[in-house]
Amino acid sequence: MPTKKLINDPKNIIEEMLEGVVRAHPGHIRQVPGSPRSVVAVNGPRQGKVGLVIGGGSGHEPTFLGFVGKGLADACAVGNVFASPPPDPIVECAKAASRGAGVLFMYGNYAGDVMNFDMAAEMAAMDDIEVRTVLTTDDVASAPLDQKSKRRGVAGNFFIFKIVGAACDKMWSFDECERVARKANDHTFTMGVALSPCSLPHTLKHNFEIGENEMEIGMGIHGEPGVAREPLRSADAVTDEIMDRIFTELPTREGGKVAVLVNSLGSTPLMELYVMNRRVHQRLAEKGIVVHATWVGNYCTSLEMAGASITLLALDEELTELLDHPCDCAMFRAG
Template sequence: MQTKKIINDGNRAVDEMLEGILAAHPRHLRSADGSPRSIIARDGPRPGKVGLVIGGGSGHEPTFLGFVGKGLADAAAIGNVFASPPPDPILECAKAVSCGAGVLFMYGNYAGDVMNFDMAAEMAAMDDIEVRTVLTTDDVASAPRDQRQKRRGVAGNFFIFKAAGAACDRMLSLDAVERIARKANDHTFTMGVALSPCSLPQTRRPNFEIGADEMEIGMGIHGEPGIARGKLGTADAITDEMLDKIFAEMAPKRGDKVAVLVNSLGSTPLMELYIMNRRVKQRLDEIGVFIHASWVGNYCTSLEMAGASVTLFHLDEELQTMLDHPCDCAMFRAG
């Protein structure tokens, strides 16, 4: 049985979405000339500033498009649903934001993205554009602690991109921007839970099967297997299970400071997210960890998947400064 979607043609869904986004946010966004999958910030690139290029597959909105703007990413390369952008639109992004100080590529650690962004970096080098790369690896469930470099990048991109974008906007050097981006990644921890599948526009069929009374802890944002499947628990029990795994990695101490993201994977409503956020605060209060800022809502989705993720961004003074730095993007503003 096919799912219901408000689309025209599944094969045109991404391009029609981009047309709609550009129509809705002309003050923030434009596409590169001749490259409609290269989305550029109207108020971002400027002489002497490190350019920040993010990107990946569609279907995770507002990631990546929503984080393009002044004080955050300068450009995003957009792929098909759950698929990496090819090298050409990535290269066009790099060219559009190269202002003499180098370019940083940032994206989730997925094989297709690594291959295509690396190819684009090699092509950019032929145009004398220096490119550095920082992969995001915040998904605690996707690999053991001693293999963190193999982990996926998920909703924690929100904090990692924010820190790197602030460093760029403050006109720091490419070395400093790269250092802060890596530090932000190392301080970001995410766990998710999936309750039901999503369906791609081209197929309109569920991308995995799960029982009506089941949940899967640690499932990836493309439906990658998680670490445990079991009976659906209460909101507090689910949140506790995710936080226990995050705390084991983050090792918070009394007096520490964090930023919190409670993120919907697509169809989970705000009511349920705020119930989870309530439990996150209770648990952090119990161990004496202060919440500097919280975000609750759709920030890194998986089409219409039901489920949620919790991300903690373990702050120090430098990372807090980057988090608090103003930004003005199509779908996100701060400061």
């Protein structure tokens, strides 16, 4: 049976979504004339500031375009559902964000994104725009620790982009913005659990199947296989399994600080997320780890997939300062 969606022609869904987003947030974002898939902060790029360009496939809202605004990303290239943006809109984003101090590309570590953003960087260089790239690799389920460079970027993008956007907004040098981008990525750890699949607008069919009493630990945000398919268990048991896996890598010890993100993959309601958040805080308290800040809600979704992810950001003084720096974006504000 086809799934149900409130859509028109699926071929036009991205353009119609973008029109709706820009009309909802005209004080925050605009589209580049002639390149509607290039979304730019109205109050972002400025002379002498390192430009931050993010991007990726649609279907993960508010990631990525929701994080465009002052104090965070300067521009975002928008792809089709679960698909990388092509090079042209990425180049237009680089041009819009470039103000003479270099442009940093940041996005999740997926083959299509890497190929297209690398092509865009080469094209931008022809216009004398220096581009550097930092991939996000926070998904601890997607590769062993000794192969961290192969890991996917998932909900931890929220913390990583936030920190780098703050560094750019504070007019740090290109070298320092790149350094803290890599540091933020190295201090961010995410794992998720899927309970039911999502369906793509152009197929109206589930993109994977899972039993009615099953869950999959570590499933990716496009339905990539996780690390274990198990019988569905209680919220505390699921949270414990995720936290135990993150704790094996988290460098924070007793007395240290973290930031917490409990993220819905699309259809999991706040009620369930807050139940999980309660257990996250209990587990951190048991280890004497201080929670500096917590976010609960939809931050990196997978259309209507049921499930959630937990992200911990290990904080030091520098990362805390940048995390607390104000930002004002279309779908997120802080400070």
